[in-house]
Amino acid sequence: MTGAEGGSSAPRVCWYGDDFTGATDTLAEVARAGLRSLLFLGVPTPEQLRRAGPLDALGIAGAARAMSPDQMETELHAVGHFMAGTGARVLHYKCCSTFDSAPHVGSIGVAIRELRRHMPNPLVPIVGGQPGIGRYCSFAQLFARAGSAPEIHRIDRHPVMSQHPVTPMHEADLRRHLAAQGVADIRSVPHTAYPRLRQAADAPGVEDWIDSIIDTSDGPVLFDVIDDEQLPIIGRLIWRAAACVPLLAVGPSSVQQALACAHAPGRASAPTAPLAAATGPVLIVAGSLSPVTARQIAACQQYTRQPLQVQRLLDDPGYAAQQVRQAASLLAAGRNVLVHTDRPAQAVTAQQAGATASGTAQLAASIVAASAQAGKRLSRIGIAGGDTSSQATLALGLWGLAFHSVLAPGVTVSVARSDDPVIDGVELMLKGGQMGGDHLFDDLATGTA
Structure with a gap:
């Protein structure tokens, strides 16, 4: 430069x-x-x-x-x-x-x-x-x-x-x-x-x-x-x-x-290699309240679902620690894990949405760290929700992302760049609430090849 x-x-x-x-x-x-x-x-x-x-x-x-x-x-x-x-x-x-x-x-x-x-x-x-x-x-x-x-x-x-x-x-x-x-x-x-x-x-x-x-x-x-x-x-x-x-x-x-x-007139975008199947357990943390994400959660068949009680997550450190241990244990056993919030019955305020994003992002970082400490370094992670993704990448300690592949229109899998060897090189999907088809989460685990 x-x-x-x-x-x-x-x-x-x-x-x-x-x-x-x-x-x-x-x-x-x-x-x-x-x-x-x-x-x-x-x-x-x-x-x-x-x-x-x-x-x-x-x-x-x-x-x-x-x-x-x-x-x-x-x-x-x-x-x-x-x-x-x-x-x-x-x-x-x-x-x-x-x-x-x-x-x-x-x-x-x-x-x-x-x-x-x-x-x-x-x-x-x-x-x-x-x-x-x-x-x-x-x-x-x-x-x-x-x-x-x-x-x-x-x-x-x-x-x-x-x-x-x-x-x-x-x-x-x-x-x-x-x-x-x-x-x-x-x-x-x-x-x-x-x-x-x-x-x-x-x-x-x-x-x-x-x-x-x-x-x-x-x-x-x-x-x-x-x-x-x-x-x-x-x-x-x-x-x-x-x-x-x-x-x-x-x-x-x-x-x-x-x-x-x-x-470059007339040149189409270069084709990208399909995403290969994951070689180890996959963690997805979904903090999105979107109906699109809700359908993706309902459709997935490759994961053990771990629903969160959002208010307890935000108010009770003991509950958060319990959720971390549960997810890390499943991942250590080789299971794919989907940790997700549920869409509330009543509309949420901007403050509540922000607190949910922050809480789920910190939970994601804690699960990744706990898995590594248990001897299971994760190589592929998904985060669903725009605000949750923004918070999670910071909580994970990334400083950069390089392109890996396109999982679906508007949904990219990137390679993490970090000074932390637990995080550096991880394949990371960040997904906005409106993006992807119903089987997107399963595709992250099974690949698109």
Whole structure:
């Protein structure tokens, strides 16, 4: 890298994931595009950068999605300063593909305001969909699939996201949703306005269109995405604008898909090797309250289920210690173990959801440590739930993640990087509440080969 970090070359792109599960999905996209990449779990130290080696794409997984505006400003100021110093032309703020956020928690508006200080291009592209995982933006309205079910829902009528315990989505128009977070005067580019790019003869018209958008935009621009064919055009536009002045782009992992399409037109993402069957017992800790995760728990047949009484876990250290011993004993006997919370009968508050994520994350770290002490070092672990994943990776003592394989669309298996030999090299699945089919957990144990 260049600048303060030292080294021989600058990364082409940097990204910050507002939670850990989404950050690993972006890691998968840049790795499949053939870029040397690593995801750090905080602003990396010089020694961590040295150990990582030359990188084309550098990510930082954070927890901004669960932070207050003041916390976000502190976190993102350090991130923005570091990423600008790498010399990268594009800084991607990776938000959830459902854009769930609010003025008081996980505000995308706060992220844009802070990171623009470090990436001075006035244009801020906002990519509004990711068709590969069932997310679509049409005339600025966001639509999403629920899990692996085929139905598509407008986001404010989505069976899960409209009732999210922390950031329920009550507005489908992303312009209005982000305006409530302080992002004013968002220009919308509808999918009907895109030029066609299907043959070489179309290229001059596309370039003229890109120039016109860049020349007439000096703020946030929301780009519809209803089909993967639109991504190369958006990618060309972002690279063109960033060539002049470093640029902030906002959106899900489709931002990286767009950049990859434009950088190497016509080249599909590199195929990845299927996940092999686990060679030892697998631990999954599910702190997600999502109905999608509930279906995955109900469908799994490869695990001994260990349900948790959440309130006892949070209030009674003796109960937590008992759960650790029980799971470690099963793992020592070679059994796969699924430790999970149950969806409560009543809606939970944001504070309760945060406490649950923290408690289950610490439980996961304690089980891993207890298993190692008992002579059974785990080599494959799964964490379900965005906030739980963010907390668990910190509790486990990771400093980085390298790409391993894609378990399902939007679900990545990564290789842990840690100074702790118990954790270093562990294959780790981090899964958001909305991601994966019903048999995802079994696939983590049996593999996909």
